[in-house]
Amino acid sequence: MWAKTVTENFAKVIHGLNANQLTDQVIQRSKRMILDTLGVGLLGTSTEVCHKVAQYSKIYSSDLSSTIWGHLDFRLPPLYAAFVNGVAVHSMDFDDTWHPATHPSGAVLPALISLSEALPQKKKISGLDLLLAFNVGIEVQGRLLHFSREARNIPKRFHPPAVVGIMGSAVACAKLLALDQLECQNALAIAASYAGAPLANAATQIKPLHIGNAAKHGLEAACLALQGLQGNKQILDMESGMGAFYTDYNPQTLPTLQSYPWLLEQQDVAIKRFPAHLATHWVADAASSVRRKLVESSENLLPLDKIEKVILKVPEVKYVNRPSPASEHEARHSFQFVACSALLDGSMSVQSFTSENVHRPALRELLCKTQLEHPPDNTPSFDSLYCQVSVMLRDGNAISDCCTTFYGHWRKPLSKEDLEKKFQSNALGILPTEAIEGIIETVYNLEKVEDCSVLSTFLSGQSPRALPEKLHFL
Amino acid sequence: LWETVTSSFASFIHAAQPEHLSQTVRQRSKRMILDSIGVGLVGSTTRVFDIALRYCRLYSSVAVSSVYGKPGVKLSPTLAAFTNGVATHSMDFDDTWHPATHPSGAVLPALLAASQMLPPNTKPNGLDFLLAFNVGLEVQGRLMHFSTEAHDIPKRFHPPSVVGTLGSAAATAKLLSLSSAQCCHALGIAASLAGAPMANAATQAKPLHVGNATRLGLEAALLAARGMEANPLILDDIPGCSGFSAFYSVYHPKPLSAPGEHHEFLLEKQDIAFKRFPAHLGMHWVVDAALSVRNLFINYAGSFSPSLIRTIVLKIPVSKYINRPFPSSEHQARHSFQFNACAALLDGEVGLGSFSESSIHRQELRELLDKVVVEHPEDNVANFDKMYGEVALLLHSGDVLTGKCDTFYGHWRKPLSKESLLKKFRSNASHVLPEEKIEAIITLVDNLENLMGACLVQVELLLAKM
Numbered sequence: 001m002w003a004k005t006v007t008e009n010f011a012k013v014i015h016g017l018n019a020n021q022l023t024d025q026v027i028q029r030s031k032r033m034i035l036d037t038l039g040v041g042l043l044g045t046s047t048e049v050c051h052k053v054a055q056y057s058k059i060y061s062s063d064l065s066s067t068i069w070g071h072l073d074f075r076l077p078p079l080y081a082a083f084v085n086g087v088a089v090h091s092m093d094f095d096d097t098w099h100p101a102t103h104p105s106g107a108v109l110p111a112l113i114s115l116s117e118a119l120p121q122k123k124k125i126s127g128l129d130l131l132l133a134f135n136v137g138i139e140v141q142g143r144l145l146h147f148s149r150e151a152r153n154i155p156k157r158f159h160p161p162a163v164v165g166i167m168g169s170a171v172a173c174a175k176l177l178a179l180d181q182l183e184c185q186n187a188l189a190i191a192a193s194y195a196g197a198p199l200a201n202a203a204t205q206i207k208p209l210h211i212g213n214a215a216k217h218g219l220e221a222a223c224l225a226l227q228g229l230q231g232n233k234q235i236l237d238m239e240s241g242m243g244a245f246y247t248d249y250n251p252q253t254l255p256t257l258q259s260y261p262w263l264l265e266q267q268d269v270a271i272k273r274f275p276a277h278l279a280t281h282w283v284a285d286a287a288s289s290v291r292r293k294l295v296e297s298s299e300n301l302l303p304l305d306k307i308e309k310v311i312l313k314v315p316e317v318k319y320v321n322r323p324s325p326a327s328e329h330e331a332r333h334s335f336q337f338v339a340c341s342a343l344l345d346g347s348m349s350v351q352s353f354t355s356e357n358v359h360r361p362a363l364r365e366l367l368c369k370t371q372l373e374h375p376p377d378n379t380p381s382f383d384s385l386y387c388q389v390s391v392m393l394r395d396g397n398a399i400s401d402c403c404t405t406f407y408g409h410w411r412k413p414l415s416k417e418d419l420e421k422k423f424q425s426n427a428l429g430i431l432p433t434e435a436i437e438g439i440i441e442t443v444y445n446l447e448k449v450e451d452c453s454v455l456s457t458f459l460s461g462q463s464p465r466a467l468p469e470k471l472h473f474l
Numbered sequence: 475l476w477e478t479v480t481s482s483f484a485s486f487i488h489a490a491q492p493e494h495l496s497q498t499v500r501q502r503s504k505r506m507i508l509d510s511i512g513v514g515l516v517g518s519t520t521r522v523f524d525i526a527l528r529y530c531r532l533y534s535s536v537a538v539s540s541v542y543g544k545p546g547v548k549l550s551p552t553l554a555a556f557t558n559g560v561a562t563h564s565m566d567f568d569d570t571w572h573p574a575t576h577p578s579g580a581v582l583p584a585l586l587a588a589s590q591m592l593p594p595n596t597k598p599n600g601l602d603f604l605l606a607f608n609v610g611l612e613v614q615g616r617l618m619h620f621s622t623e624a625h626d627i628p629k630r631f632h633p634p635s636v637v638g639t640l641g642s643a644a645a646t647a648k649l650l651s652l653s654s655a656q657c658c659h660a661l662g663i664a665a666s667l668a669g670a671p672m673a674n675a676a677t678q679a680k681p682l683h684v685g686n687a688t689r690l691g692l693e694a695a696l697l698a699a700r701g702m703e704a705n706p707l708i709l710d711d712i713p714g715c716s717g718f719s720a721f722y723s724v725y726h727p728k729p730l731s732a733p734g735e736h737h738e739f740l741l742e743k744q745d746i747a748f749k750r751f752p753a754h755l756g757m758h759w760v761v762d763a764a765l766s767v768r769n770l771f772i773n774y775a776g777s778f779s780p781s782l783i784r785t786i787v788l789k790i791p792v793s794k795y796i797n798r799p800f801p802s803s804e805h806q807a808r809h810s811f812q813f814n815a816c817a818a819l820l821d822g823e824v825g826l827g828s829f830s831e832s833s834i835h836r837q838e839l840r841e842l843l844d845k846v847v848v849e850h851p852e853d854n855v856a857n858f859d860k861m862y863g864e865v866a867l868l869l870h871s872g873d874v875l876t877g878k879c880d881t882f883y884g885h886w887r888k889p890l891s892k893e894s895l896l897k898k899f900r901s902n903a904s905h906v907l908p909e910e911k912i913e914a915i916i917t918l919v920d921n922l923e924n925l926m927g928a929c930l931v932q933v934e935l936l937l938a939k940m
Contacts, residue, residue: 013730014647014648014657015647015648015652015653015654022601022605022739023739025742029741029745029746030604030741031920031922032895033748034604034607034922035916035920036569036895037562037568037579039901040567040568040579043826043902043903043905043906044542044561047561047564047681048678088520089513092520104506106513134503135499156714156716157720158716189673190674192670193632193635193670193674193683194670194686195669195670196669197665197667198666198708198717198718199715200662200665200708200716201704201708202715203705204662204703204705205703205704206662206663206703206705209702224682229678230677231677231679232677234673235673238671240629240630240672240794240795241674242671244669244671244672245671247723264498271506318715319714319715419508420508443508
């Protein structure tokens with residue numbers, strides 16, 4: 001009956017406690033607490049803050065609803081549409097990554113699209129409005145990350161999308177809602193109170209919810225600010241404000257609006273070519289290159305029995321160091337897994353992470369031969385890390401390759417064609433071809449789109465032939 | 475015009491216009507948008523998406539849960555929990571424990587909402603409900619014992635948002651009879667929903683901390699019930715990759731004893747403090763001290779004559795967020811040693827009305843506030859088990875009158891009597907419920923462990939019916 005970990009032990013106790021264990025003292029005291037709490041709650045319903053949140057919450061009892069990407073068959077209240085679509089975006093760790101490290105778009109875009117469908121008085125939003133709000137959301141995330149030196153490296157404590165992502169979502173929604181300055185300030189403060197998720201949930205099924213919740217709660221914070229809710233006006237300035245999430249924290253004011261220097265201007269994002277943690281992309285490129293040297297043609301199999309050892313020189317990132325991943329989530333966060341997969345198959349794809357592929361014997365065999373080394377010059381930062389893959393053969397030879405910049409990294413961005421190919425491949429089977437091409441065209445011309453609800457229509461899978469008038473560009 | 479970082483952000487957000495977007499920025503961000511959508515679409519084929527979706531579909535149809543004091547209004551369960559949680563903490567009138575948190579508000583609304591979700595034949599009975607409530611408290615208490623930091627009045631994260639969320643998850647998991655593995659995942663999922671910074675205390679947003687704790691804990695349990703999985707080591711120490719330890723700088727997790735012979739609920743040994751007036755717990759010491767010195771002063775001078783007072787010295791522990799010389803809102807006033815001491819001196823009591831707009835801005839109160847200085851004696855530790863409050867009136871005549879309070883009435887060392895507790899409840903509930911309903915709730919809660927399942931529903935209905 002002994003649990004091996006504290007966590008398991010807690011779960012066992014919670015599960016195992018039954019009414020017999022309640023003593024009289026405990027019963028008596030807890031009933032007093034229940035009574036007092038009810039009274040206090042009843043009284044509290046007369047407060048302004050309660051009135052505001054009740055007004056806000058009633059939104060979800062009406063027929064306001066937003067699109068779930070890829071689904072025509074049903075819709076959800078905007079908050080939950082943002083949540084679900086946000087989870088979808090991060091579900092496979094396939095979304096963009098920035099420097100300093102976070103996943104900026106997933107926290108912002110689902111909230112914006114969801115909100116755009118549910119604005120008061122059915123207000124029309126142009127593509128340019130959407131683009132502006134999106135960029136405000138990205139910019140604020142980047143600026144916040146610059147407040148701490150900790151943020152420059154791959155995280156260890158809090159998962160950045162849960163810290164800055166929700167702030168980005170809040171400000172993007174605030175922008176779309178055209179909140180006044182004070183309301184924007186309150187949106188920031190309210191959002192801060194929802195921020196933060198520990199990194200230990202990365203590489204588990206719950207990680208995608210960090211983005212889903214960032215999108216959802218940011219939207220909520222903006223809506224609450226619109227209702228007049230107020231928070232701490234110095235939330236970004238105080239150590240007990242956003243500073244709570246960092247051990248070193250130095251907030252700075254933003255540059256003036258005159259020719260505003262957007263961070264995205266100087267620092268692009270990395271777009272992933274396969275759905276796994278960014279650090280594994282270096283490993284994949286190096287491993288693919290080693291494989292090409294080992295095997296003459298891509299049809300040939302990797303000569304497994306000739307391989308003695310596989311050595312990976314990688315930065316020290318504990319949550320991506322998994323010698324023997326058991327689930328798809330763990331496999332997406334494993335240097336070892338991606339190296340072996342790429343060596344076996346020549347390249348990585350969405351299919352690399354299916355259950356069959358994660359558990360195939362050839363892969364397991366190669367994993368057993370794989371070890372990691374952490375050279376001191378290999379810093380855990382997406383801007384400077386490198387990966388070297390060396391295959392030591394039984395005959396004494398060794399084949400190596402080192403990748404300092406993978407294709408898709410900001411220093412070597414995906415071409416327009418390859419970005420489109422990724423999108424088409426992802427959307428295939430979920431949306432009809434016309435919608436796929438419709439989205440590509442709409443996004444490429446976003447700043448000229450008069451009414452961005454056409455985007456939502458495509459996303460739900462509706463046939464564009466039914467709505468020719470929506471494709472009206474300025 | 476000195477600008478804060480925060481206001482610079484707010485003005486940026488507000489003032490940014492499309493023409494500020496450069497070509498590069500437009501181009502790059504459009505690429506990001508396209509990629510994001512594609513990734514989302516393929517992601518809609520995943521299992522985790524499936525679970526999240528099935529969970530959310532609960533909310534597209536009928537709203538089933540009651541909202542305190544609002545007849546005829548029903549909301550989806552988590553939003554009802556949210557709203558009721560906010561109500562509970564809206565005036566800082568709810569209970570406080572040691573180590574410091576507001577335990578009940580984080581748990582009770584979730585349980586009420588969850589029990590309304592259940593089909594009639596599986597509704598929990600009163601004892602199940604009471605058990606789940608206590609599991610929620612116990613988990614919160616145990617978690618706080620993982621860190622010495624938690625023993626003192628908090629500085630970084632607001633405890634209800636940290637331990638309260640997990641308490642709510644545990645309580646709901648218990649009520650829903652989740653398996654042991656599911657209870658584990660509920661905790662893990664809740665951890666990713668925990669944590670709000672202290673800076674929002676003393677603002678209107680603070681009540682959301684309890685509202686969200688109860689709501690998100692409920693959500694975590696509902697997700698776990700539908701098969702969502704998180705890190706099974708979330709409470710353990712994971713070097714290089716923080717779990718629940720992310721919220722503390724010192725963290726030593728310890729296992730709970732198995733229920734049965736060795737396990738003792740923390741509530742057995744450590745009772746709760748109930749507040750007599752709606753303000754931060756720390757205020758209760760200075761108010762009792764102020765009332766005591768006020769009596770001395772009235773004996774001395776015949777009546778309370780502020781003009782005779784030169785200085786008011788408050789001896790209080792160091793805690794920035796409750797040290798406010800001139801609060802300007804009700805939320806700040808509830809978190810101000812100075813305000814509460816002066817209100818007590820002026821009025822002879824502190825109650826609901828003390829925090830109204832007109833009361834806060836009274837001239838005579840402001841004049842008294844002007845006379846206050848604070849001191850932080852070294853022996854006055856910022857800890858609800860050890861702190862004290864002292865109020866000294868330094869008169870123009872040279873005389874000094876002092877009042878000191880080590881343990882206010884309502885503190886766990888001097889608990890409210892049954893009569894006082896009922897008086898508080900009746901007074902509070904009378905703002906929204908008629909007398910018969912008030913008495914019915916009192917009876918029901920008093921008999922909670924004997925209630926059958928159907929009767930529990932009555933409590934919910936009583937809370938909402940006219």
